[in-house]
Amino acid sequence: xxxxxxxxxxxxxxxxxxxxxxxxxxxxxxxxxxxxxxxxxxxxxxxxxxxxxxxxxxxxxxxxxxxxxxxxxxxxxxxxxxxxxxxxxxxxxxxxxxxxxxxxxxxxxxxxxxxxxxxxxxxxxxx
Amino acid sequence: xxxxxxxxxxxxxxxxxxxxxxxxxxxxxxxxxxxxxxxxxxxxxxxxxxxxxxxxxxxxxxxxxxxxxxxxxxxxxxxxxxxxxxxxxxxxxxxxxxxxxxxxxxxxxxxxxxxxxxxxxxxxxxxxxxxxxxxxxxxxxxxxxxxxxxxxxxxxxxxxxxxxxxxxxxxxxxxxxxxxxxxxxxxxxxxxxxxxxxxxxxxxxxxxxx
Numbered sequence: 440x441x442x443x444x445x446x447x448x449x450x451x452x453x454x455x456x457x458x459x460x461x462x463x464x465x466x467x468x469x470x471x472x473x474x475x476x477x478x479x480x481x482x483x484x485x486x487x488x489x490x491x492x493x494x495x496x497x498x499x500x501x502x503x504x505x506x507x508x509x510x511x512x513x514x515x516x517x518x519x520x521x522x523x524x525x526x527x528x529x530x531x532x533x534x535x536x537x538x539x540x541x542x543x544x545x546x547x548x549x550x551x552x553x554x555x556x557x558x559x560x561x562x563x564x565x566x
Numbered sequence: 567x568x569x570x571x572x573x574x575x576x577x578x579x580x581x582x583x584x585x586x587x588x589x590x591x592x593x594x595x596x597x598x599x600x601x602x603x604x605x606x607x608x609x610x611x612x613x614x615x616x617x618x619x620x621x622x623x624x625x626x627x628x629x630x631x632x633x634x635x636x637x638x639x640x641x642x643x644x645x646x647x648x649x650x651x652x653x654x655x656x657x658x659x660x661x662x663x664x665x666x667x668x669x670x671x672x673x674x675x676x677x678x679x680x681x682x683x684x685x686x687x688x689x690x691x692x693x694x695x696x697x698x699x700x701x702x703x704x705x706x707x708x709x710x711x712x713x714x715x716x717x718x719x720x721x722x723x724x725x726x727x728x729x730x731x732x733x734x735x736x737x738x739x740x741x742x743x744x745x746x747x748x749x750x751x752x753x754x755x756x757x758x759x760x761x762x763x764x765x766x767x768x769x770x771x772x773x774x775x776x
Contacts, residue, residue, distance in 0.1 A: 470688040474677045474755040477762020479691045500695040 442503050443537035449507035454514050457496050459483050465493075467563060469555030473548050478505045482552035484516060484524070486560055492516045492524060497552075504542040508532050508549035521557045590626065590646055598670055599653035609667055609732045611657065620654045660725050661761055664732065664754050671735050673747035677755060691759050695766070702770045710774070714767045721760045728753040 442450065458481070459466045465486040472479045478501030485494040495513035499506045511532060516524045532538075532546035600607040603619040625631075627646040632639060656666045668674065694717070701709040731753060735746035 470685050470692070472683050472688050472691065472759060474683075474758040477759050479688055479695060479759070481688075481692055498692065500692065500699075 442507075445536050446503055446507040446538070449510040449536070450503040453497075453506055453510040455494070455496050455510070456498065458498065459485055459494075459496055465560075467556050467560030469552045469557070469559055471548055471551045471555050473501070473505075473544055475544060476501060476505075478502065478545070478548060480505060480509050480548050480552050482509060482512065482549075482556045484556045484560065486521070490520055492519050492521070501548075502542070502545065504536065504538055504545040505548060507536050508538075508545045509552065511535060512549045512553060516553060521560065524553050525557055527553055595646065595649060599657050599666060602650070602653050603657070605657075607667070607670065607736065609660075609664055609729045611663070616654070616657055620650065623650045661754070661757060664725075664728055664750070664757070667732055668747065668750050668754060671732070671747060671750075672740060672743060673735070674751040677751075677758065683755060687756060687759075691763065694763055698763070698767055698770060702774065705774055707771065707774055710767055710771050714764065714771065717760060717764050717767065721757065721764060724753060724757050724760060728757065 463485065465488075467484055467486065469482045469484075470480070471482075478499065480499045480501065481497060483496040484492045485496075487493045495516050497509040497513050499509045512527065515527055527550060529543070529546040529550040532549055533543050536546070538546055594602060598607060600611070603616055603623070605611050605615060605619075624647070627643050627650055629640070629643060629647065632643040635643070655662070657663050665677070694713075697713065698710065701713070728750060731746055731750045735743050735750060738746070
């Protein structure tokens with residue numbers, strides 16, 4: 440399968456790989472999985488006191504498109520409020536990475552990961 | 567590839583095993599995959615009967631047998647050959663067989679988008695994949711081998727549990743199937759991750775062997 444240039448770029452130089460320390464303030468985690476391909480994706484966001492996402496980390500076990508989608512998302516959520524982050528759509532991810540139809544589910548997974556991370560944050564800090 | 571069917575006691579009902587020699591009727595064409603091969607509609611199948619009846623049907627429908635036949639007969643044989651291959655491929659592997667049976671019983675058949683996976687399961691899957699990645703990086707073949715054996719056992723246990731759930735679903739009326747079918751879908755979803763994990767471990771071992 441031919442990957443787009445952008446997918447390859449994120450795949451070869453993934454942004455923000457890893458995890459935040461367990462003790463760090465304002466960290467929330469979204470865990471999602473795609474049964475169809477067995478992919479597992481973890482997205483962490485670090486939210487400042489002002490409610491802005493300061494930083495993000497990801498760890499993904501899956502194909503190049505899944506890795507690129509999560510890498511891209513860590514860049515996109517930075518500087519956004521939680522509500523703004525929730526506005527990111529899988530279609531935007533798929534378009535940015537030029538994902539073929541069979542890989543759309545990777546972008547869906549990344550969108551779901553954002554939702555899961557935000558939900559985790561709100562569960563921890565109900566306001 | 568791990569096949570749950572290996573080593574599992576064959577289904578008691580192998581009396582229908584020779585149904586494959588029967589006629590290529592329209593009714594049979596429209597039947598479910600299990601009936602096509604003369605098998606009971608159950609997750610536990612007699613794999614020997616499946617193989618035998620597949621070969622028999624394949625021989626009956628092979629295009630070589632219809633070289634001198636008319637257009638419509640040739641087309642019909644081709645449709646049959648396609649039907650037989652698709653059904654065989656679906657029933658051969660336990661995961662696709664389970665998904666097919668779930669759909670036949672009226673259960674969920676879309677596994678592309680579903681986040682109904684508990685976080686603890688996903689965390690455990692993530693950790694298993696980290697263990698594999700670490701073992702590959704350190705070229706620890708023994709670690710990978712013991713992990714493969716462990717996961718293969720877990721996979722088998724998962725299929726055993728799924729077989730019981732599917733049998734329970736089939737045993738009750740449609741209106742009472744909601745719970746067992748949801749349980750079956752959940753079990754299948756987990757097994758899809760386990761199959762992928764095991765395939766990854768096998769790939770890693772093959773790569774380290776080179």
